[in-house]
Amino acid sequence: MKFISFASGSSGNCYYLNAEGCSIIIDLGLGIRTFKKTYKDYGCSFGDIQGILVTHNHTDHTKAVGYLSNEFHIPVYTTEAVHEGMRKNPFLSKKIRPQELKIITHLSPFQIGPFTITAFPVPHDSYGNNGYIIRYKDVVFCLITDIGHITPEIGEAVSKSTHLVVESNYDHQMLETGPYPMRLKKRIEGPYGHLSNAETAQLLANYLSPELIQRVWLCHLSEENNKPELASQTCLSALQNLPKLNHIIPQPLPRRQPTGVIELLCEC
Numbered sequence: 126m127k128f129i130s131f132a133s134g135s136s137g138n139c140y141y142l143n144a145e146g147c148s149i150i151i152d153l154g155l156g157i158r159t160f161k162k163t164y165k166d167y168g169c170s171f172g173d174i175q176g177i178l179v180t181h182n183h184t185d186h187t188k189a190v191g192y193l194s195n196e197f198h199i200p201v202y203t204t205e206a207v208h209e210g211m212r213k214n215p216f217l218s219k220k221i222r223p224q225e226l227k228i229i230t231h232l233s234p235f236q237i238g239p240f241t242i243t244a245f246p247v248p249h250d251s252y253g254n255n256g257y258i259i260r261y262k263d264v265v266f267c268l269i270t271d272i273g274h275i276t277p278e279i280g281e282a283v284s285k286s287t288h289l290v291v292e293s294n295y296d297h298q299m300l301e302t303g304p305y306p307m308r309l310k311k312r313i314e315g316p317y318g319h320l321s322n323a324e325t326a327q328l329l330a331n332y333l334s335p336e337l338i339q340r341v342w343l344c345h346l347s348e349e350n351n352k353p354e355l356a357s358q359t360c361l362s363a364l365q366n367l368p369k370l371n372h373i374i375p376q377p378l379p380r381r382q383p384t385g386v387i388e389l390l391c392e393c
C-alpha cells in the first residue's frame with residue numbers, strides 16, 4: 126500500500142492511497158492544475174482513482190473535488206451534510222454531478238476496490254465532518270484532521286491505527302502572541318476549531334497502541350502559529366516517557382510539497 130501527502134494545511138489538503146491498482150484521494154483543496162501536474166509527475170494514473178473521500182466542507186479540503194470528479198467520472202464519498210455544504214459553498218464553482226454523489230453514514234463500513242473504509246464523526250465548525258479509518262490487509266490507516274477537541278471516537282480510532290495522520294495545528298504560545306485577531310484565535314483554540322501540539326501529544330500518549338502503531342504523521346500545521354520542529358518535538362517529548370512508544374517519531378507533513386511515495390507495511 127502506498128501513501129502520498131500532496132499538501133497539508135490551510136493552503137490546501139490532499140492525500141493519496143494506492144493498493145492493487147486502485148487509488149483513492151482524500152480531500153482535494155489544491156488548485157486543479159497544480160494537483161494534476163504533480164500527480165502526473167509522480168507517474169500516477171487518473172484512471173486508477175476509484176473514489177474521492179471528503180473530510181468536510183471547508184474550501185482548503187474541497188476546492189478541486191468537483192473538477193477532478195467531473196473530468197474523470199470519479200464518485201465522491203462523504204456524508205449528506207458535507208455534500209449539501211459543498212453544493213452551497215460559493216467558492217466551489219464546479220459542482221459534483223448527481224451520478225457521482227455517494228452518501229456515507231458514520232460507523233457504517235463501505236468498500237472502494239480493496240479498501241474497507243469507515244468514517245467517524247469529528248468536532249469542527251462545519252457539518253457532518255469525518256475522520257476516516259481505511260483498512261487494507263493488516264494496515265489500518267487513520268486520518269484525523271480539523272478537530273477542535275478529542276472525543277471517544279477519535280481516541281478509539283487512534284488506538285486501532287497502524288498508520289496515523291493526525292492534526293497538530295498550532296503551538297499555544299505562538300497563537301497567543303501571534304498576529305491573528307482575537308476572534309480568530311478563539312475560533313482556532315475553541316472546541317470546534319483545531320488541535321494544538323500539546324493536545325495532539327496527549328492524544329498520542331493516551332491512545333496509541335504500542336503493539337499496533339508503526340508510523341505517525343502530523344498534518345495541517347499552521348504557517349503562522351506553528352513550526353514543524355516544534356510540533357514534532359512536543360509530540361516526541363510526550364512519547365519519550367513511555368517505554369513502549371518511545372521508538373515512534375511523529376513526522377510533520379510539508380504544507381505545500383508532496384512527501385514522495387511512502388510504502389505502508391504492517392509488521393504487527
Ligand SMILES: [Zn+2]
Pocket residue numbers: 134135138183185186271345
Ligand atoms: Zn482545514
Ligand SMILES: [Zn+2]
Pocket residue numbers: 181183249271
Ligand atoms: Zn476545516
